[in-house]
Amino acid sequence: MSQSKLVMTAEDLTAFLEHEFPQVHKDFLVEEVAPMRLRVRLKVEERHLRPGGTVSGPSMFALADVAVYLATLAMIGPVSLAVTTNISMDFMRKPAANTDLIAETRILKLGRLLSVGDVLLFSEGVAEPVARASMTYAIPPSK
């Protein structure tokens, strides 16, 4: 498997998300895709917040999850059956109130059966990350 060539563009990923995850696709904006790398934004709305205006843990989880998932799909194509098998996440700083979150992702391994990536989450405009996550996806065997 070549690890230097994208098989899906930002537009392809957006269309995939829209089709496969109609409940959540409006939350996310794919901003940049490159081989083994992807940047995606959580467009923060009231429903993502906790009292005080800070982004909730489950919303950060969702962003990290979608980020590594899309970065994987960008390399292998639209495999809707790929599933998250493991996540590890450190919450390091309180996100800025009412501010979009940006996920910067890199794929560290793209195997035949497993994909592993990590991601840093930033409040837009702030240099230090609010969280880090690493994730593993199981890729269904191709027939």
Place this chain on the structure above:
Amino acid sequence: MSQSKLVMTAEDLTAFLEHEFPQVHKDFLVEEVAPMRLRVRLKVEERHLRPGGTVSGPSMFALADVAVYLATLAMIGPVSLAVTTNISMDFMRKPAANTDLIAETRILKLGRLLSVGDVLLFSEGVAEPVARASMTYAIPPSK
């Protein structure tokens, strides 16, 4: 700190959740509390689901997070500033469609500054867990 005495009942925890997390408190039902142990239910609604009726990853994350948080508070009292610092989660089976999830939690360490717990998530009525998680909370220093 005694690790054998509860300082909050299921009713206290429910009232705390209602007051501090008005956006989500209706999702959860505290079913049983004991020293260092807690069981809480995610009352699955349309908004927790992915296509196919399976509970979403962020909803499982939210349940695991609230479970260990409440199990900690049950032992130390209503400290709304306790924050999740780390989570590790394995997604092991697909949850049953349109079925509540039950979290069975145990606190493994209750220190002055950190609380560590783990949790198994089950689709109601199914013996094998759908996910496991372990979590760390930072407890703000008491004045």
Place this chain on the structure above:
Amino acid sequence: MSQSKLVMTAEDLTAFLEHEFPQVHKDFLVEEVAPMRLRVRLKVEERHLRPGGTVSGPSMFALADVAVYLATLAMIGPVSLAVTTNISMDFMRKPAANTDLIAETRILKLGRLLSVGDVLLFSEGVAEPVARASMTYAIPPSK
């Protein structure tokens, strides 16, 4: 795959360890095996210690790793190619000085390709765990 039947006994596991991991097998003693459960002891020697007599992190890692590995093999047979793909570990208390560590393991998922288990580590004779770990193993496809 039946999840109620052992295919290797404690003796089988000990012989496997001796044959496959000659460098370390003397460190470990398989104490009890049951379906999806296993208890193994780290026989603590000078080389496992840090100054002060406490067991080192890498030694705790090694014990957790071997525990879930052997618990998996007990269910699937002597697959020497199974490899650890992920570990998450919380170090919660300082181990007692110069005291054996006991690992209590349970297998939470035994799939065709992945095995997931967790483990608590105890200083012998102490009720509260010194560490917890969860692990994933990739099982090579059978021919």
Place this chain on the structure above:
Amino acid sequence: MSQSKLVMTAEDLTAFLEHEFPQVHKDFLVEEVAPMRLRVRLKVEERHLRPGGTVSGPSMFALADVAVYLATLAMIGPVSLAVTTNISMDFMRKPAANTDLIAETRILKLGRLLSVGDVLLFSEGVAEPVARASMTYAIPPSK
């Protein structure tokens, strides 16, 4: 706390390791230190290997652990009581046989009580990482 200034050099860290961890200091070579970054080498010997010449899991754990620990100390000074509280690690590729491992570390958070860092491990001369890890250290309160 300034996060742009080193308080320990590679030489200081080496001396610290030699004094505090006499059992293992010879395994490691601090190669480069910069603010919030550090590179350290595991000088692979027979005792770090598994049959086939591949570096063992516990040896990779030890390298990741020492890497984030030293990167933290480089910023805060020689605090021998800092302890690892959590590690999450993905093993992604088999290390090259009989080849040193290089750890590339970055500190993501340097708080008053907790330090969080992540690390990639490489077989020397190979572009793709063999493992990744993230770690949390508890820093003892200064008097």
